[in-house]
Amino acid sequence: MTQGTPAKKVLIVEDEEDLREMMRDVLEAHGFRVVTATDGQAALEALAREDDVGLVLLDLLMPRMDGWDFVKRVREIGAAPHTPIVVHSSAPAEPPPSVTRVLRKPIDTDRLLAVVDEFVKRG
Amino acid sequence: MRTASEENERRAAEEEARRFRLLVESVRDYGIFMLTPTGHVSTWNQGAARLKGYTANEIIGRHFSVFYPAEDVAAQKTERELEGATRDGRFEDEGWRIRKDGTRFWANVVITALRNADGELIGFGKVTRDLTERKQTEERLRALAAETAALAEKARLQEFHERFIGILGHDLRNPLAALDMGVALLKRQLGADASRARVLDRMASSARRMSRMIEQILDLTRTRVVGGFEMVPGPVDLRALLAAVVDEVQIANPTAALHLIGTETLGKWDRDRLEQVFSNLVSNAVHYGAAGTPVTVTLRPERDAVSVDVHNHNAGAPIPDAIQAAVFDAYRRGTRDSRSATTAGLGHGLHISREIARAHGGDIVLHSNAGGTTFSVRLPRAAGAGSA
Numbered sequence: 001m002t003q004g005t006p007a008k009k010v011l012i013v014e015d016e017e018d019l020r021e022m023m024r025d026v027l028e029a030h031g032f033r034v035v036t037a038t039d040g041q042a043a044l045e046a047l048a049r050e051d052d053v054g055l056v057l058l059d060l061l062m063p064r065m066d067g068w069d070f071v072k073r074v075r076e077i078g079a080a081p082h083t084p085i086v087v088h089s090s091a092p093a094e095p096p097p098s099v100t101r102v103l104r105k106p107i108d109t110d111r112l113l114a115v116v117d118e119f120v121k122r123g
Numbered sequence: 124m125r126t127a128s129e130e131n132e133r134r135a136a137e138e139e140a141r142r143f144r145l146l147v148e149s150v151r152d153y154g155i156f157m158l159t160p161t162g163h164v165s166t167w168n169q170g171a172a173r174l175k176g177y178t179a180n181e182i183i184g185r186h187f188s189v190f191y192p193a194e195d196v197a198a199q200k201t202e203r204e205l206e207g208a209t210r211d212g213r214f215e216d217e218g219w220r221i222r223k224d225g226t227r228f229w230a231n232v233v234i235t236a237l238r239n240a241d242g243e244l245i246g247f248g249k250v251t252r253d254l255t256e257r258k259q260t261e262e263r264l265r266a267l268a269a270e271t272a273a274l275a276e277k278a279r280l281q282e283f284h285e286r287f288i289g290i291l292g293h294d295l296r297n298p299l300a301a302l303d304m305g306v307a308l309l310k311r312q313l314g315a316d317a318s319r320a321r322v323l324d325r326m327a328s329s330a331r332r333m334s335r336m337i338e339q340i341l342d343l344t345r346t347r348v349v350g351g352f353e354m355v356p357g358p359v360d361l362r363a364l365l366a367a368v369v370d371e372v373q374i375a376n377p378t379a380a381l382h383l384i385g386t387e388t389l390g391k392w393d394r395d396r397l398e399q400v401f402s403n404l405v406s407n408a409v410h411y412g413a414a415g416t417p418v419t420v421t422l423r424p425e426r427d428a429v430s431v432d433v434h435n436h437n438a439g440a441p442i443p444d445a446i447q448a449a450v451f452d453a454y455r456r457g458t459r460d461s462r463s464a465t466t467a468g469l470g471h472g473l474h475i476s477r478e479i480a481r482a483h484g485g486d487i488v489l490h491s492n493a494g495g496t497t498f499s500v501r502l503p504r505a506a507g508a509g510s511a
Contacts, residue, residue, distance in 0.1 A: 018301040026304050029311065104395070107300055108331075109307035 007123035008054025009033040010116055013043040013070065014088075015062040023057070026109055031122035040065030040073070047079045054120040056080075058099070060089035071096035084119050154251035157237070160244050162187050162205055174230075174253055176223030187249070190220045192227070208234040208247055217254065229258035284344065291341050299337070302330045339471045346478045354393040354482050356505055361388040361397070361429060365420055368401045372409060379409045385422025388429050391505035396479045400487075401431070403472040404498050408435040411496075427504055428485070434497040442491035450489060451477045476500075 010032050014020035017038075024034045035050055037043035039062040047053060060067035067087060074080065075098065084100035088107050095102045103115060147155050147168050154171030156164055163186050167179035175182070175190060182189075188201040195201070195218070207214035213235050220230040235248040306327040313319055345352055362385050369381050401420075408418040412435030421432045442450065451473050477487045485502040 016297045016301075019297045019304075022301040022304045022308070026308050029308055109304050112304070 006052070007033055007121040008052050009035050009050060010120055011043060011046055011050070011053045011056045012036045013038075013040065013056060013062070013067070014059045015039055016059075023112065026112065027116060030113055032116060032120060033123045039063055040067060040070030043070055044073060044079065047074070047083075053080060053083055055116060056083055056085045057116070058085055058087050058089075060087060060095065068096045071099060086115055086119070152252070154249075156249055158187055158205075158234075158247040158249055160246055162201060162247075165246060171251065174222075174228070174251060175220075181223075190251075192219055192221055195219075204232075204234055205247065208236045209244060212236050220251070228253050229255045288341060288344055291337055291344070295337050296334065299330050299334045303327060303334070306330065339475065342475045342478075343471050346475065352393075352396065352479060352482045354396065356391045356393050356483075359390060359392045359394050359397065361390060361392070361431070362386060362422055364394065364397055365401055365422060365431065368398055368405055369420060371402065372405045375406075376409050380415075380417035381405070381409070382417055382419045383422070384419065385424075385431075388422055388424045389504075390429060390502065392483055392502060393479075396482075397502075400476040400479050400500065401433070403476045404433040404487075404500070407472065408433050408496075408498075411438060412436055413438045428501055429504060430499055430501045432497050432499050434495055436495045437491070437493075441493060442489065442496060447489045447491060451487070 010027055012020055012023050012027075012034060014023065014036070015038050020036055020038070024036055027034050035046055035053065037046045041064050043056065043058070044065075047056075058067045058070065065073070067089065071085060074085075085098075086101040086103060087095045087099050088103040089095065100119075101115060103111060147166075150168055150170045151173055152170055153168075154174040155168045156171045157166040159165050163184055164182050165184075167177070167182055171182075172178055186201075188196045191201055204214050204216060213233065215231070215233045217229070217231050219227045220232070221227060231252040231254050233250045235250075236244060237246050237248055239245050306323050310320055310323045310327075313323070342352070362383075365383055365385070369383050373379060373381050405418065405420060412418055416436035419432075419434045421434070423430045423432070473487075480487045480500055480502065483502050483505075485500065487498055487500050490497045490499070
């Protein structure tokens with residue numbers, strides 16, 4: 001399981017604490033490594049701090065820095081250029097261009113696990 | 124005996140009075156005339172003739188109440204105006220007046236008491252202006268202001284509804300998602316404890332049901348308030364979409380017999396919305412059909428359109444003709460309001476499905492007879508269909 005390089009982390013960006021922590025619990029219970037951020041700004045800091053993020057799960061409607069601005073900023077500074085970004089949102093507006101996938105809320109456990117399994121190995 | 128200079132003064136004064144009378148008589152934009160102390164017309168000018176439609180011959184000697192609407196005369200308005208002018212020297216009023224031909228005009232009226240050197244009342248001067256145009260402009264402006272206010276109110280309401288949708292869509296769904304995940308996680312950790320797992324299943328199905336109700340309220344609000352669904356059409360193979368829907372319903376209803384008939388059928392539609400439509404129709408067919416009988420989904424491609432029939436065998440009597448159209452109405456459901464986990468929702472599913480079909484330029488119709496019940500969805504293939 002843990003031969004060679006360890007599995008990459010999932011960065012969950014979600015302002016709603018219950019949902020964020022529940023996603024963390026679910027993913028960790030299924031063997032994924034998780035870091036979390038409460039908004040786009042915190043997510044940028046997390047990307048700068050953690051060098052082994054393999055997937056960003058991004059909410060769109062957040063205070064301080066929303067998902068659209070986060071994607072724009074990430075592309076501008078060229079952070080994590082190969083890290084897939086999966087948007088999970090119920091925002092009626094268009095998701096930012098250049099994201100890898102959009103998961104319409106409400107997300108359930110099966111769909112969450114399926115999409116994370118696609119991009120990141122369980123550690 | 125007058126002196127010569129007195130005679131000259133008198134002539135000059137007479138001449139001035141004549142010229143002044145000429146001036147007054149020739150004024151066309153104002154009705155200027157005199158009333159006797161009792162209110163009878165004693166002089167008339169061109170303006171008055173033009174404004175009120177009477178010639179001097181017709182009106183001189185008549186009481187000025189002929190210029191007033193009957194209700195004003197009955198209310199003794201004319202008397203009060205003369206009393207006011209007598210008491211204060213001047214009386215001003217704006218109101219409706221009547222022309223000879225019976226039409227109304229909006230007038231500004233000034234009545235001035237005229238007194239001789241001894242202070243004795245010898246009559247009244249009356250100046251009348253036609254302000255109908257100004258009045259109409261004012262009314263138009265008022266109507267415009269009211270219209271603007273109504274539009275602003277409508278915009279405010281629209282904004283409120285959109286915010287309401289935002290709250291439903293985002294703020295209510297997130298806690299439900301957390302709940303749903305928590306239940307799934309607990310169930311996994313619980314292992315083989317069947318009685319507790321049942322409790323968790325109930326919790327999960329409640330959360331899902333609530334989630335579906337929120338979806339329906341959202342969709343209903345979109346159709347009713349915000350001006351319909353926004354379609355995001357893209358290339359879709361309807362056969363593949365139906366297969367996925369049938370699989371999903373099959374997983375949720377393992378004992379159901381579901382058949383899909385049809386081949387690859389390409390078009391340009393909103394994939395998510397069509398999934399919603401067929402998921403609703405196929406689930407309904409399973410839940411309301413006779414137990415143990417098959418549900419058949421038949422895809423019929425035509426040149427510029429496709430139709431999909433979702434057919435089941437009736438569990439009881441066919442849906443009566445009289446209520447076949449009504450099943451698509453919001454706020455009703457064909458059967459008793461049982462709220463089991465499988466028939467979750469608010470009963471707006473068919474209404475929403477038909478709205479989605481219509482937003483695609485298509486429709487859904489229902490046929491129900493002894494042979495069973497069929498919902499037929501007809502969708503035009505958008506331009507560029509088949510080239511995808």
